[in-house]
Amino acid sequence: MKLATLKDGTRDGKLVVVSKDITRYCAADNIAPTMQYALDNWDEVAPNLEALYRDVEHQTVPCERFHENDAHSPLPRAYQWADGSAYINHVELVRKARNSEVPDSFYHDPLMYQGGSDTFLAPRQDIPLGDTAWGCDMEGEVAVITGDVPMGVSAENAADHIKLVMLVNDVSLRGLIPGELAKGFGFFQSKPSSAFSPVAVTPDELGDAWKDSLIHLPLLVDYNREAFGRAEAGVDATFNLAQLVAHAAKTRNLAAGTIIGSGTVSNKGEDGGPGKPVSEGGSGYSCIAEIRMIETIYDGGPKTRFMQPGDTVKIEMKDKDGHTIFGAIKQEVVQA
Amino acid sequence: MKLATLKDGTRDGKLVVVSKDITRYCAADNIAPTMQYALDNWDEVAPNLEALYRDVEHQTVPCERFHENDAHSPLPRAYQWADGSAYINHVELVRKARNSEVPDSFYHDPLMYQGGSDTFLAPRQDIPLGDTAWGCDMEGEVAVITGDVPMGVSAENAADHIKLVMLVNDVSLRGLIPGELAKGFGFFQSKPSSAFSPVAVTPDELGDAWKDSLIHLPLLVDYNREAFGRAEAGVDATFNLAQLVAHAAKTRNLAAGTIIGSGTVSNKGEDGGPGKPVSEGGSGYSCIAEIRMIETIYDGGPKTRFMQPGDTVKIEMKDKDGHTIFGAIKQEVVQA
Numbered sequence: 001m002k003l004a005t006l007k008d009g010t011r012d013g014k015l016v017v018v019s020k021d022i023t024r025y026c027a028a029d030n031i032a033p034t035m036q037y038a039l040d041n042w043d044e045v046a047p048n049l050e051a052l053y054r055d056v057e058h059q060t061v062p063c064e065r066f067h068e069n070d071a072h073s074p075l076p077r078a079y080q081w082a083d084g085s086a087y088i089n090h091v092e093l094v095r096k097a098r099n100s101e102v103p104d105s106f107y108h109d110p111l112m113y114q115g116g117s118d119t120f121l122a123p124r125q126d127i128p129l130g131d132t133a134w135g136c137d138m139e140g141e142v143a144v145i146t147g148d149v150p151m152g153v154s155a156e157n158a159a160d161h162i163k164l165v166m167l168v169n170d171v172s173l174r175g176l177i178p179g180e181l182a183k184g185f186g187f188f189q190s191k192p193s194s195a196f197s198p199v200a201v202t203p204d205e206l207g208d209a210w211k212d213s214l215i216h217l218p219l220l221v222d223y224n225r226e227a228f229g230r231a232e233a234g235v236d237a238t239f240n241l242a243q244l245v246a247h248a249a250k251t252r253n254l255a256a257g258t259i260i261g262s263g264t265v266s267n268k269g270e271d272g273g274p275g276k277p278v279s280e281g282g283s284g285y286s287c288i289a290e291i292r293m294i295e296t297i298y299d300g301g302p303k304t305r306f307m308q309p310g311d312t313v314k315i316e317m318k319d320k321d322g323h324t325i326f327g328a329i330k331q332e333v334v335q336a
Numbered sequence: 337m338k339l340a341t342l343k344d345g346t347r348d349g350k351l352v353v354v355s356k357d358i359t360r361y362c363a364a365d366n367i368a369p370t371m372q373y374a375l376d377n378w379d380e381v382a383p384n385l386e387a388l389y390r391d392v393e394h395q396t397v398p399c400e401r402f403h404e405n406d407a408h409s410p411l412p413r414a415y416q417w418a419d420g421s422a423y424i425n426h427v428e429l430v431r432k433a434r435n436s437e438v439p440d441s442f443y444h445d446p447l448m449y450q451g452g453s454d455t456f457l458a459p460r461q462d463i464p465l466g467d468t469a470w471g472c473d474m475e476g477e478v479a480v481i482t483g484d485v486p487m488g489v490s491a492e493n494a495a496d497h498i499k500l501v502m503l504v505n506d507v508s509l510r511g512l513i514p515g516e517l518a519k520g521f522g523f524f525q526s527k528p529s530s531a532f533s534p535v536a537v538t539p540d541e542l543g544d545a546w547k548d549s550l551i552h553l554p555l556l557v558d559y560n561r562e563a564f565g566r567a568e569a570g571v572d573a574t575f576n577l578a579q580l581v582a583h584a585a586k587t588r589n590l591a592a593g594t595i596i597g598s599g600t601v602s603n604k605g606e607d608g609g610p611g612k613p614v615s616e617g618g619s620g621y622s623c624i625a626e627i628r629m630i631e632t633i634y635d636g637g638p639k640t641r642f643m644q645p646g647d648t649v650k651i652e653m654k655d656k657d658g659h660t661i662f663g664a665i666k667q668e669v670v671q672a
Binding site: 011040077078079080082085103105106109111112113114115116117118119128130134151152173176179181182183184185186187188189190192193247248250251252253254255257258336 | 376413414415416418439442445447449450451452453455464466515517518519521523528529583584586587593
């Protein structure tokens with residue numbers, strides 16, 4: 001099924017069930033008023049939400065027109081947002097840009113940071129930027145929302161705890177990252193509020209495209225209305241999302257509504273080297289830091305600047321028939 | 337006023353107003369069902385909660401007996417938990433233990449990490465430990481809960497956004513820290529669920545002891561029922577809690593219910609060097625890592641082992657008349 005949270009003036013918005021083609025919705029008030037409520041009581045409410053989804057599909061309940069602009073992030077705020085780095089090609093490229101090596105451990109022990117989850121941006125909300133020197137970048141990723149996950153869960157069993165899948169723009173301030181990482185406590189100021197796709201879907205909704213806890217479809221990232229990234233999310237993933245959930249649960253339970261991200265989706269080139277831009281027939285990039293590194297490798301220095309007020313990003317994924325699955329994240333950077 | 341959250345079988349518990357001596361409570365159902373609700377609507381509900389607090393004090397409303405064992409952490413789960421390192425003496429000691437220098441920037445740019453906030457332990461809940469090799473440690477700290485804080489707030493204005501004050505045991509797995517910090521993304525598995533004091537209080541409740549966004553009272557940490565730490569929380573703080581809130585809000589808004597921690601409370605010795613144990617007349621330590629470092633400095637190696645199943649910790653603070661302010665965090669480590 002497909003779920004969304006509509007803005008209604010409250011902090012948590014209201015949960016709605018959306019049609020497969022995301023043109024219609026029916027409010028789920030009687031079943032679960034909010035997305036967090038649904039996740040807190042998933043076993044009980046999911047069958048009723050699924051039944052409502054069938055009714056919405058068959059148009060046997062009154063529906064209203066679904067506008068992506070009216071949607072908040074599926075969880076407008078969450079109790080946990082932890083982001084991994086499944087696509088090691090991204091890590092290799094950004095480390096190369098910082099002249100630092102990728103340790104061996106990164107290939108078997110996932111990188112993951114604890115993100116801020118108290119205020120997410122809506123999928124069509126502007127990205128407020130205090131200072132262009134902060135080096136604003138997008139990061140196109142896949143994310144999952146879990147139910148309750150017991151401490152010490154295996155990666156195999158973790159897959160069963162993935163309730164919903166969505167997309168994310170993990171906004172990053174590249175100019176602040178080196179200073180923060182040098183302090184040793186990870187990202188904080190360098191990772192302001194992220195935005196998620198208008199619609200979150202159950203894994204079964206993805207059909208064959210959901211395999212081994214990865215989506216086997218390209219992530220479509222447009223930058224200033226031009227194709228920028230077309231990386232396959234099922235390719236070059238050193239870890240899948242179930243493995244990232246298990247990593248997060250090693251020393252503690254994870255509560256329902258935990259969001260785990262894949263890290264920036266990134267493919268190697270056909271020759272195993274760094275991938276080419278979309279304009280040169282490559283799969284491109286899901287963030288600006290990568291193209292800057294490619295420019296550095298081939299041209300001796302970065303040419304593409306980070307995002308400035310007025311720059312726009314669109315992140316989306318389409319099924320094999322070309323229909324949008326999650327709706328589109330569409331954001332513009334504005335001066336804060 | 338003093339507020340607590342009682343366990344009632346729900347994830348968020350129920351908000352109660354507690355008497356100053358924390359022996360009685362009155363449910364706040366009609367004003368705010370949960371602590372998060374109160375924080376989300378603070379300006380509207382705080383005056384009503386204050387009125388109920390006066391009634392509880394004057395015993396003009398029916399009250400029930402308050403048992404600290406029945407309390408959950410004031411926020412059983414939160415949308416944000418970020419922990420600073422205000423007491424640079426702690427940082428100096430643990431860095432010395434890792435043979436790493438404290439960079440100059442640490443004295444003007446606060447250290448802060450994003451913590452997991454989806455599942456907090458109750459103040460009297462056991463600490464589940466998967467493996468004693470993980471090196472379980474307590475960290476006694478002061479924490480504040482904020483209302484909505486606008487991005488870019490000054491430290492001066494940040495003080496007004498501090499709504500409640502409490503204590504925290506920031507459980508740390510020392511054995512996992514070096515590996516995680518080496519990966520560069522900060523703490524994750526090494527910081528499992530924290531526990532907070534049974535009672536949270538408004539800053540005015542602290543009277544003269546709340547000055548410059550610090551509590552000027554000793555933090556009482558007992559380890560295995562013996563005095564272990566008596567560090568003054570108003571002394572040797574390089575940053576106060578308002579400065580830490582402002583640091584957190586530099587690049588994004590903070591939503592109501594954000595918890596910001598002080599970091600481990602830690603005093604230098606009278607001679608400016610590392611402090612002495614309580615048994616030798618010093619102010620002792622709020623975590624085991626510090627005493628192990630002191631042992632290393634004086635005896636060539638650590639003697640005190642990290643926490644094992646059966647070890648207990650108690651964290652509390654008393655006013656000048658010797659009355660508990662927040663109730664006591666009392667926890668025992670158990671095998672998970």
